[in-house]
Amino acid sequence: MKHLLKLLDLTSDEIIEILNLADQLKYEQKHGIPHLLLKGKTLGMIFEKASTRTRVSFEAGIYQLGGQGLFLSSQELQMGRGEPIQDTARVLSRYLDGIMIRTYKQDDVEKLAQFGEIPVINGLTDFAHPCQVLADLMTIREYKNKLEGLKLCWIGDGHNMANSLTVGCLKVGMDVSLACPAGFHPAEEVLQFAKDYDNFELVSEPTIAAKDADVLVTDVWASMGQEEEMEKRRVAFKGYQINDELLKLAKPDAIVMHCLPAHREEEITTAVLEAHANVIFDEAENRLHAQKAVMVKLMNN
Numbered sequence: 001m002k003h004l005l006k007l008l009d010l011t012s013d014e015i016i017e018i019l020n021l022a023d024q025l026k027y028e029q030k031h032g033i034p035h036l037l038l039k040g041k042t043l044g045m046i047f048e049k050a051s052t053r054t055r056v057s058f059e060a061g062i063y064q065l066g067g068q069g070l071f072l073s074s075q076e077l078q079m080g081r082g083e084p085i086q087d088t089a090r091v092l093s094r095y096l097d098g099i100m101i102r103t104y105k106q107d108d109v110e111k112l113a114q115f116g117e118i119p120v121i122n123g124l125t126d127f128a129h130p131c132q133v134l135a136d137l138m139t140i141r142e143y144k145n146k147l148e149g150l151k152l153c154w155i156g157d158g159h160n161m162a163n164s165l166t167v168g169c170l171k172v173g174m175d176v177s178l179a180c181p182a183g184f185h186p187a188e189e190v191l192q193f194a195k196d197y198d199n200f201e202l203v204s205e206p207t208i209a210a211k212d213a214d215v216l217v218t219d220v221w222a223s224m225g226q227e228e229e230m231e232k233r234r235v236a237f238k239g240y241q242i243n244d245e246l247l248k249l250a251k252p253d254a255i256v257m258h259c260l261p262a263h264r265e266e267e268i269t270t271a272v273l274e275a276h277a278n279v280i281f282d283e284a285e286n287r288l289h290a291q292k293a294v295m296v297k298l299m300n301n
Contacts, residue, residue, distance in 0.1 A: 003113045006128040007167040022293035036066030041097040048074040048103040057287040089116035119298035133164040135286040148173030153213035158186035175199040179209035213250040218267045243269045
């Protein structure tokens with residue numbers, strides 16, 4: 001494991017190793033046990049997309065590991081003025097010990113890794129959100145004490161979250177049922193991967209996907225950069241909402257997750273979000289611990 005670009009690149013064992021280390025680091029932090037495993041290391045954090053959880057969790061995480069984070073807005077870097085990604089990668093490799101990038105194009109993340117000489121972490125692209133899904137898997141295991149054999153139901157857009165959840169959950173032995181409207185299916189690369197699994201289904205009806213689910217997950221109907229499509233998406237996603245009626249189809253002890261920010265009364269009702277707030281905000285916290293584990297795995301050489 002040299003980088004974290006997408007979960008398709010990781011083995012099942014590597015995912016579990018990250019989760020185990022994340023559990024350990026969370027325990028140590030909660031009990032005041034220092035873990036300065038990246039003392040003297042510097043993480044460059046490139047942001048083309050704005051962020052709350054990604055920026056704060058990475059910056060706090062590298063600090064808690066004894067290192068330092070540098071916030072790098074793409075508009076303040078030369079790459080924002082046309083410098084090729086491969087040149088930026090070569091330069092930053094001379095200064096930093098790792099790069100986290102939150103951007104639009106998956107190809108930009110891949111190029112940073114290809115031409116740089118230091119670990120690259122995908123903080124989010126339009127194709128994948130591996131850090132969030134590692135935090136999700138960590139949260140599911142905390143609440144359910146296992147992953148294998150559980151059923152995860154996704155309701156909504158087949159975008160980066162659906163892509164990464166499908167891959168991550170299947171790799172750890174979970175059943176995956178996606179409910180996505182026509183025209184909003186996951187990436188073809190992900191669907192080709194999922195073809196090898198009998199425990200995967202893609203349906204159009206949320207009621208089918210939610211049946212006997214252990215975990216239900218959703219996200220906003222229009223992600224960052226898609227705001228101009230909001231009215232079109234409101235029509236397409238009508239009925240793709242996690243609400244009390246849908247929850248009745250899941251298992252009685254099912255949990256609900258959301259990567260946040262949430263648009264209440266669109267993809268999830270306020271009542272459901274508040275009823276599952278402990279899970280959802282533990283999920284948000286676990287971004288910190290999962291990403292610390294990723295940084296340690298990649299940067300502690």
